[in-house]
Amino acid sequence: MSCSSKQNMWRIQFVVPVNHTHSPFNSINQFQNFRHFLLQLVMGSSAVYSAVVSPSSRASLHFEFRPSPLICPTAKRTFLPLLRSLPPPITSTPHRLFLFTTSKSNPSILTPLPIPIRPFSASSSNDDNSIIESPKFQLQGAKIVPLVLSLGVGLIVRFFIPQPDEVTPEAWQLFSIFLSTIAGLVLSPLPVGAWAFLGLTTTIVTKTLTFSTAFSAFTNEVIWLIVISFFFARGFVKTGLGERIATYFVKWLGKSTLGLSYGLTLSEALIAPAMPSTTARAGGVFLPIIKSLSLSAGSKPNDPSSKKLGSYLIQSQFQCTSNSSALFLTAAAQNLLCLQLAEELGVVVADPWLSWFTAASVPAFSSLLLTPYILYKLYPPETKDTPDAPAMAAKKLELMGPITTNEWVMIFTMLLAVSLWVFGDAIGISSVVTAMLSLSILLLLGVLEWEDCLNEKSAWDTLAWFAVLVGMASQLTNFGIVTWISNYVANSLQSFSLSWPLAFCVLQAAYFLIHYMFASQTGHVGALYSAFLAMHLAAGVPGVMAALVLAFNTNLFGALTHYSSGQAAVYFGAGYVDLPDIFRIGFVMACVNGVIWGVVGGFWWKFLGLY
Numbered sequence: 001m002s003c004s005s006k007q008n009m010w011r012i013q014f015v016v017p018v019n020h021t022h023s024p025f026n027s028i029n030q031f032q033n034f035r036h037f038l039l040q041l042v043m044g045s046s047a048v049y050s051a052v053v054s055p056s057s058r059a060s061l062h063f064e065f066r067p068s069p070l071i072c073p074t075a076k077r078t079f080l081p082l083l084r085s086l087p088p089p090i091t092s093t094p095h096r097l098f099l100f101t102t103s104k105s106n107p108s109i110l111t112p113l114p115i116p117i118r119p120f121s122a123s124s125s126n127d128d129n130s131i132i133e134s135p136k137f138q139l140q141g142a143k144i145v146p147l148v149l150s151l152g153v154g155l156i157v158r159f160f161i162p163q164p165d166e167v168t169p170e171a172w173q174l175f176s177i178f179l180s181t182i183a184g185l186v187l188s189p190l191p192v193g194a195w196a197f198l199g200l201t202t203t204i205v206t207k208t209l210t211f212s213t214a215f216s217a218f219t220n221e222v223i224w225l226i227v228i229s230f231f232f233a234r235g236f237v238k239t240g241l242g243e244r245i246a247t248y249f250v251k252w253l254g255k256s257t258l259g260l261s262y263g264l265t266l267s268e269a270l271i272a273p274a275m276p277s278t279t280a281r282a283g284g285v286f287l288p289i290i291k292s293l294s295l296s297a298g299s300k301p302n303d304p305s306s307k308k309l310g311s312y313l314i315q316s317q318f319q320c321t322s323n324s325s326a327l328f329l330t331a332a333a334q335n336l337l338c339l340q341l342a343e344e345l346g347v348v349v350a351d352p353w354l355s356w357f358t359a360a361s362v363p364a365f366s367s368l369l370l371t372p373y374i375l376y377k378l379y380p381p382e383t384k385d386t387p388d389a390p391a392m393a394a395k396k397l398e399l400m401g402p403i404t405t406n407e408w409v410m411i412f413t414m415l416l417a418v419s420l421w422v423f424g425d426a427i428g429i430s431s432v433v434t435a436m437l438s439l440s441i442l443l444l445l446g447v448l449e450w451e452d453c454l455n456e457k458s459a460w461d462t463l464a465w466f467a468v469l470v471g472m473a474s475q476l477t478n479f480g481i482v483t484w485i486s487n488y489v490a491n492s493l494q495s496f497s498l499s500w501p502l503a504f505c506v507l508q509a510a511y512f513l514i515h516y517m518f519a520s521q522t523g524h525v526g527a528l529y530s531a532f533l534a535m536h537l538a539a540g541v542p543g544v545m546a547a548l549v550l551a552f553n554t555n556l557f558g559a560l561t562h563y564s565s566g567q568a569a570v571y572f573g574a575g576y577v578d579l580p581d582i583f584r585i586g587f588v589m590a591c592v593n594g595v596i597w598g599v600v601g602g603f604w605w606k607f608l609g610l611y
Contacts, residue, residue, distance in 0.1 A: 146187035150195075154180030164484060171479030174208045178472045182527040185465075186517065196465035199472070209475060217471030221432040222340035223463060226333045228435040229276035230459035232417070235448050236275045237284035239406045245271055246289050247393045247400075254389035257309060257381045260293065261316040261372040265324075268317070269368060272324045272331035273421075274414035278558065279458075279566030286317055287574055294576065296392060297383055301575030310576035312381035316372045318571045319559045319589045323371065326555035327364040329356040330421055330431075334521045337466065338551035341530050344474050345482065347543040353421045353431065359548050359608060363601035367593055374592060379585060406447045413438045413447075462522070469526040482534050490538035503539035504546070505598075507532055508553060512590065515557040521565050525554055545610040549601075556593050560586045 158176035163169065181199035185192055203209040217223065236242040246267040253263030268281060275281055294300075294310030301310065325332035329339070329352055339352055349355050403411075420434040442448040453459075476482055493503050511532045518524040529550060536546035558565035562572035562582045572582060605611060 142189040144189075146184070146189035150180055150184040150187050150189055153183040166484050166487075167481060168479060170208055171476070171481050173206060174203065174472065174475060174479060175481050177202050177206070177208065178476060181469070181472065185520075185523045185527060191461075192520075192523070193461045193464040196468040200468045203472070213475065214471060215467075217467040217474065218463070220340065220467065220470055221430065222336050223467050223470065225432040225435050226276075226336050226466070227459045227463050228432070228439050229330065229333060229336075230280075230456050230462070231439055231448060231453050232413075232435065232442075233275045233277040233280040233284075234452055234456055235410055235413075235442050236271065237280060238452065239404065239410045239447060240400065241407045241410045242271050242275060242281065242285035243289065244397070244400060244403070244407065246285055247396050250289065250293070251390050251393035251397065254293075254386055254393060256385050257312065257383055258372060258376050260386050260389055261313060261376070264289070264313070264317055265320040265368055265372060268321065269324045269327060273328040273418055274330070276330045276332060276336075278321055278325050278332050279570060282317075282321065282567035282570040287570055290314060290317060291574060292396075293386070293389055293392070296388065297386060299383070299576070306576045308382045309386070310574070311581070312375065312379055314571050314574060314576045315379055315581070315585055316375050318567065319371050319375065319585070320368055321567050322556050322559045322593070323364045323367045325558065326552045327357065327360050327368075329353045330418075332521075332555060333462065334525050334554050335551055337470075337522060337525050338529055338547065338554060340470060341473060341525070342533060342543075342547035342551075344470070344477055345530060345533055345537070347533065347537075347547045349544055349547065351425055355544075356548065356551075359605060359610065360552060362604040363552075363597045366600050367596045370596065371589065371592075375585070375589075378588065379581070406445075409442070409445050409447050413441050416441075466522065466526060473526075473530050476530075482530065485531060486534040486538040489535045493535075493539050498539065500540035504536065504541045504549075507535055507539070507541075508549060509594075511550060512553050512557050512594075515560055515564060519563045521554055521558050524557075529554070542611045545605060548610070549597075549605075552597065552601075556590070556597070560590055 154176040157179055158173060163172045167175075177199055180202075181196060184190070184195040184199070189195060190198070200214055203214050204211055246264060249263035249267035250260060253266075254260040264286060268286060271285070272281065275285075290310065290313045291301075294306075294308075294313065297309045299305050299308035299310040325335070329335050335356070339349055339356075342349065417434055417438040420429050420437070421431055424430065424434050439448070443450065498506070511528065514528065515521075515524055518527070533546055533550055536550070537543055558568065560568075562568050562579060564586075568582075571577070572579075
């Protein structure tokens with residue numbers, strides 16, 4: 001704390017613990033009362049005031065004012081002794097401040113300040129220069145425990161586990177770096193992109209890979225298709241086309257709660273192939289609609305009334321999203337990643353968009369039709385009928401006005417992209433070229449601006465970290481590591497005398513349940529997809545079937561927990577579903593999807609000749 005005065009100008013700045021044994025403030029409320037007293041004290045004078053209470057119960061306060069002569073003696077007697085009794089400062093993390101400018105004519109103007117508050121040391125001097133900034137001891141950068149564990153995984157493999165005879169020293173070293181990179185993706189000592197860059201740098205510094213080899217995956221077509229798909233999804237949100245389509249389905253099917261759920265489900269399935277981001281669909285289109293409908297029905301978040309409507313709609317949409325994403329190759333970023341990794345192992349899916357849709361169509365549509373009804377019975381809403389929903393949707397469409405030019409451009413671009421994704425191979429236009437053409441149209445006609453693309457941080461982050469993983473995985477295959485793992489697993493499975501159908505079921509279940517340890521679908525793919533596909537191949541499972549079903553599974557476990565995917569965080573964060581319900585319904589629906597995809601899908605894939 002520092003308190004000083006000069007020419008009757010008072011300056012008070014301090015950072016103090018609240019509810020601390022040596023603190024004059026026993027609670028946040030007491031600090032707030034003191035802050036309010038000071039604000040009242042300086043009313044009628046020119047003052048600059050700012051205050052912050054951090055989540056760690058630390059309070060920061062700044063006053064600079066020239067009080068009137070009438071209140072100066074009172075102020076000195078009242079709070080200067082208290083201020084000077086404050087304990088030495090504690091280090092505080094930066095917080096955003098708000099500036100109150102007070103005067104008779106304008107008692108409180110709230111303005112955000114761009115600078116953080118800093119701790120100050122105590123002083124009783126009257127000199128303005130008595131404010132001394134305390135030294136910083138706050139740790140920055142990587143989180144220590146996750147960092148040690150992530151590095152430890154690679155170091156143990158490299159130096160303490162004997163190198164197999166079938167593996168070269170360079171391959172074993174790359175394998176250890178890859179394992180450390182994967183461990184970092186799970187434990188997060190740094191953001192994903194930063195940690196992947198460190199892994200990439202390590203491969204070059206240790207001369208495990210050359211610079212050109214290490215960066216070779218950055219020219220991969222599939223990775224750029226994923227990046228562009230993020231921009232395409234942004235166009236749906238920016239133009240409002242996705243919201244308009246969903247609102248039409250609410251208008252047509254929304255007279256009952258069950259019909260409302262089917263309307264939202266079908267509308268997502270319609271826009272999914274051209275909006276390849278489940279998180280963008282959840283946060284940018286469907287959650288705002290669900291919240292609006294729920295609030296109009298008196299169903300509030302974080303309130304017992306959430307069970308009226310909001311809880312059911314959130315759960316139904318959340319579970320159905322996984323099936324919508326599994327239905328189309330371009331409905332989710334991780335789908336494209338799976339096929340790219342499968343190709344690295346020699347499993348090539350001919351005509352990928354159409355082959356994917358054909359294989360997924362029957363089990364996905366079956367699950368989409370059954371999921372809302374099953375949840376209606378397992379997790380019933382208190383409100384069964386929603387007669388006002390169609391009228392609300394009609395009113396909203398009226399307020400939105402006619403379809404704008406940008407929406408028409410988006411519709412045309414969507415139809416063009418989907419058509420070329422289906423038929424492009426026949427005329428020599430690849431999927432990534434289709435995406436490039438679509439983005440070019442949106443940029444040329446002003447639907448998207450380049451600034452929109454630059455602000456899509458998740459796209460650039462995905463480019464950085466996934467290119468690193470794909471590059472490492474490719475080199476592991478070239479170095480023979482994947483072959484060694486496959487042979488090892490094949491010998492282990494043979495010792496148990498498992499037939500390939502049984503091995504297929506065991507491996508698929510293991511791949512699914514391991515996702516309880518992951519907070520990212522793409523992270524799970526990068527870490528385990530190649531290894532599990534290699535195990536399938538070693539067990540004798542048909543390659544294309546193994547690659548596709550693992551990819552379908554990657555979508556289905558996105559609704560397992562509140563942290564299992566980006567859309568999971570979006571829907572759980574709405575406040576309509578309790579955490580125990582998320583886990584309970586997630587597990588139950590995982591079993592339901594396992595039966596639907598296993599039984600219905602199994603017969604369908606047999607009919608298609610996948611096995």
